[in-house]
Amino acid sequence: MIKTTIKKYFKFCNEKLILTLFLFLGFNSSINAQVILEKEVKISDTALFFDGSKVNGSATNTGENAPYDYFFGKIITPHGDCLKTYKEFVFMTWYRGGKEDRHVMLTRYNTKTGTQKTIEFPHRHSGYQNKWWIGESHNTIAVAISPIDGTIHLLYDMHSYSRTRPSDGSLSNDYFRYSYSQKNAASVADEDFTLDQFVKDNEGDYKHISLNGQEDYSSFSALTYPQFFLNDSGDLFMYMREGGNNNGAYKFSKYTANSSSWSSFTHFNVLNAKSKGEAYNWGLYGNMKYVNGKIRVGFQRRSSNNNDKYQYQNGVYYAYSDNQSGADSWKNYKGESFSLPLIDADKAKVTEPGDLVSTTAANKVYIVGGFDWTVTDQGNVHIISKVKDNENNVTKNVHTYKKAGDADFTTTTDFAGAESIYTFGNDIYIIGLNNGRVFVEKAEGGTNNFTRIYQATNGRIFNHGRVHIADGKLYYYLMEKKTGNAQPIYLQIIDLGILPKPFNVSLAAPYDNQVFNTTETIQLRANSSTNSGTISKVEFWVDGQLYSEDTTSPYTGEWSTQAPGTHTVKAIAYNDKNESLSSTEVTITVNNKDFSDLSGDIYRIKNVATGRYLDSEESAVITSEVATGEDKEWEFVKSGDFYNIDSSVKGILRFAGGSAGTIINTGFAPPRVDVDKIWTVIYEGNGVYTFETKNSGRYLYNEEDNTVSHSLNKDDRSKWIVESTTAILSVNDNQLNLQSIQVYPNPVKDQFTISLKGITNAKIFISDMLGKIVYKTVTNKENVLVTEKLNSGIYIIRVISDHNKVYNHKIIVK
Structure with a gap:
């Protein structure tokens, strides 16, 4: 049962758009010094804005010099997942205005030198249903950087396009738009940060129609809302919504840096739930994030039942995965397990905001916008939402939160409302615009007690913005409040005054009581930092013995065992004074693999x-x-x-x-x-x-x-x-195969050749599905003939170069 307390509603800001911020460190209560605006940087005078009127899909072309009409909303820049930091750089995506321009743009700002470089891409905003003269606010530009290989990734200008959407078929070969860079392009010198860093598809075309290059219409059509996120190891994920508003599904993919490839999609929930036994199809509005050590999803459901009291969305739903890949081990807030893809949304339901208003009339409960969620480092879960009773003209902003250790959520309407939430340590922050100027409010995690700690009182007046937090600093990407369809955009960098954490270490993976089998590779990950000096290394100890160490963040390793039973794992960090600190030791269980049980994947x-x-x-x-x-x-x-x-x-x-x-x-x-x-x-x-x-x-x-x-x-x-479709041992050949290694013939009957292009001093290992090494050699040859007699089945070839780069290739022996 959800405990509900409805208190007097009060309004503490004038701006509807508020970003509730939960930042990422790992201490019990952050200590705030003075919050200071460090700098404000103009990015452009000509970012795109839809300054016209809301129109329908049949609106005629009024010409390039007329105001820019739109179908859904006025905002396109900054919008969506458009702001990221990497090393000393800030990356921002935007469309260039005015109406006649519409080019996709990427700006990199160097916080150390103050220089900025901007790349113009050939692609231009398509507009609603490929009608460029009608602005389409869904078509955001998402950006991400893989910290493992320094590649830049862009997903952009999509709203459920397919061979039949739009109906004239004009996007039959342009339904998915993905651009990516060469390795380490994110940190090249300013003079080298150009379009040439990005990988072409066709001549002059930097758009790729799938994540891995080859066309795969059924997987990459009808997608909307691109988003990226990173886990603690620096692994990059993307997710999008497949389908439409009341019959949609989240599906996500993981980028493997050493093979420059993306995994097959994993569906969080099903499309066409009615065909799976549900009364109605349903879609979802919310987001997937990696926060407090886990992949999590929070959403509101939109049912295809058009006769209930909800005009659009209903409910608050939340779930998390105990698997760092998100492939399985999903649970609701009570810790009850469910399998993917989720069919019955009620398995993840937390509460119903629609019950906080009195109307029961059909289509009179309006739940749209003002929804987001996060989890603090101590495990406090916070979810915000908004409900409007259109029969009685009553609106309530809702804050639903569960303090770590509590069994149930508390819901209050003593909350001013917000659009997005983030986390830093165990404190929660609201960041937004009050009369067009930035303010910051703060509360302790697990509470609803906000106090204002920053308010800008002069300077420019802004219309809207997007927030990103890194290393205790707020990066606020803002559009100035001006006129026309080409308006100025700025970046503000605000020091939140949060003091760095003392010497610390924590084991991020595996987690306590996690269960594996003897065929799995167990990922080892640790987080460590210090407010004085540097971290020299992190050691991983297994069963009381030193197993491996890593000297660079993110601190990672891999371990596997053929010995079933319980095992202990811990991390020990060392600083530059050779002082050491141990993480909490965890106990895991390794079971023999039951190969006949194929459930759960x-x-x-x-x-x-x-x-x-x-x-x-x-x-x-x-x-x-x-x-x-x-x-x-x-x-x-x-x-x-x-x-x-x-x-x-x-x-x-x-x-x-x-x-x-x-x-x-x-x-x-x-x-x-x-x-x-x-x-x-x-x-x-x-x-x-x-x-x-x-x-x-x-x-x-x-x-x-x-x-x-x-x-x-x-x-x-x-x-x-x-x-x-989720394990590296079984992804398709296009995903495992790299240009530097080829195997032929494949499938194999007798002998086969491994071709190593430019790899010297290569160590070659061939393993069966149990992980048993059946062949190994060290060679300087470019072509290696393998005559070893292998039984029928799947094998993985692993090649390790003299630079310790790992290449994988799958073969099938008949």
Whole structure:
């Protein structure tokens, strides 16, 4: 039950747009010195703004010199995930005005030298449904920098585009827009920070139609709201919403720097929930973040039920993952587990703001905007929202929070409202504009007691802005309040006066009581800093013995074991005075892997004989040479002693009777116990499986015509390899393969060649799916012939160069 206290509402600012800030250090209560505006920097005089009128989608072109009309909202710069810091640099994205220009722009500001460099990209804002004369506020430009390889990533100008949206097909080959740089481009010298740092697609075109280059329409069409985030190890993630407002899903991907590739998407929730057993389809409005050591999601649901009391969204929903990749181990705020993709949103529900107003009339509860959430370092969860009763003209701003250790949330309407929230240590901050000038308010985490600690009283008047926090400083990216569709933008850097933390170390991964299996690589990560001197190294200790060390932040390592049981892990940090400090020791459990249990992940299923992938084409099930696409992604869901095989785009597999043994893709959602929809998973060894229809002695089979049946034949056409869409050992060849390493032939029958282009003093290891090394050598040759006899199955080739760069490649041995 949610404890609710409704107090007297008071308003402490005049500006509707407020950013509630929760900053990132790790001490019990931050100590604030004076908050100071360090500098204000003009970025441009000509950033794009929609200064015209709100119009419908059929509005005519009024010409370049007329005000810029718009469909949704007036703001496009700064907007969305447009502001990041990296080393001494601040990166800002924007569209250049006026109406006739609209180019995508990227500015890098050097905080040490005061110089700024701006790159103009060829792409121009498409406008609503590819009508450039109608502004489209959804089409933000997200920016991120991978701290591991120094690459810059941009996602931009998208609102659920596809071959049929817009209906004239004008974006059939331009539905996804991604640009990325060469490695270390983020920190090149000013004179080298040019468009040439970015990787071309076609001649003169820096837009890529997918994250990994090859076209994959089913995965990269109909996407909106690009966002990036980093975990404690510096791993870069992106996520977007797939689908539309009342039938949408968050899906996310992780960037692997050593292979310059992105993983397949993981869905947080399903599209078409009604086909999975829900009464209505639903979408979500909120965000995914990495905060306080975990990937988390907070959202409000928009149901396709148009006859309830909610005009648009309802509810407050929140969940987190105990897996650093977010692939599994998801829980609601009560600690109750659920599997991805989430079908029933109520499994993550916290509270219902719609119950704070009195109306029950259809479509009279308006819940839009003013929603965000965060978690402090001590584990205090804070969620803000806003509800309006359109029947009685009552609006309430809502602050729902759970103090660390409490079982339930407290909800109060004694809150002025906000748009975004962040965290720093255990304090919460509200940052926004009061009469167009910046203010900062602060409260202790787990409370609602805000006090103002900063208010600008002179200077420019701003219209809106976006906030980013790093190292105790507030970076506020602002548009000045002017006129026209080309207006000035500024960056303010404000020292929040938070004193640095003393010598400290904490183990970020693994966490206490985490469970692994003997095939997994266990990531080791630690955070350490000091307010005096430097950190010289961090050691990782396993079972009381020194295992590895790292001298640069982020402090990381990898460990695996074939020994099941409990193990202890801790980190020990050393400063430049050779003083040491130990983290809290955690205990983890390692179990033997049950290879027949394929639940909890999403797979591609590849036939051993043909190399083709199981493919859902409406009700038909075939095999395809192409591995990519959600129609090739499957989930195994427990149904008693058996499994349902569930398509990501359709439903579970059914095997028909009769001699043909046809396999049909149904619209049924799992779990189902029907005898024609359950399967036995049989592990044959070394990554190879057969799938028996119940216990009938018939097996999933790739026929000569590339249809799929359940057959009495048990040969290589009845054998399959499952490739996880989330694990590095099972991603597709395009993702693992680098230009510097090639393997041929692949699949392999007898011998094969490893081609090492420019890699010297290479260490080569070949491992089976259990992690057992079956071949190793050290070589200076460019081509290595491997004649070792290997059993049928999947193997991973790992090549380590003399610079300790790691290259991975997957092979299949028939």
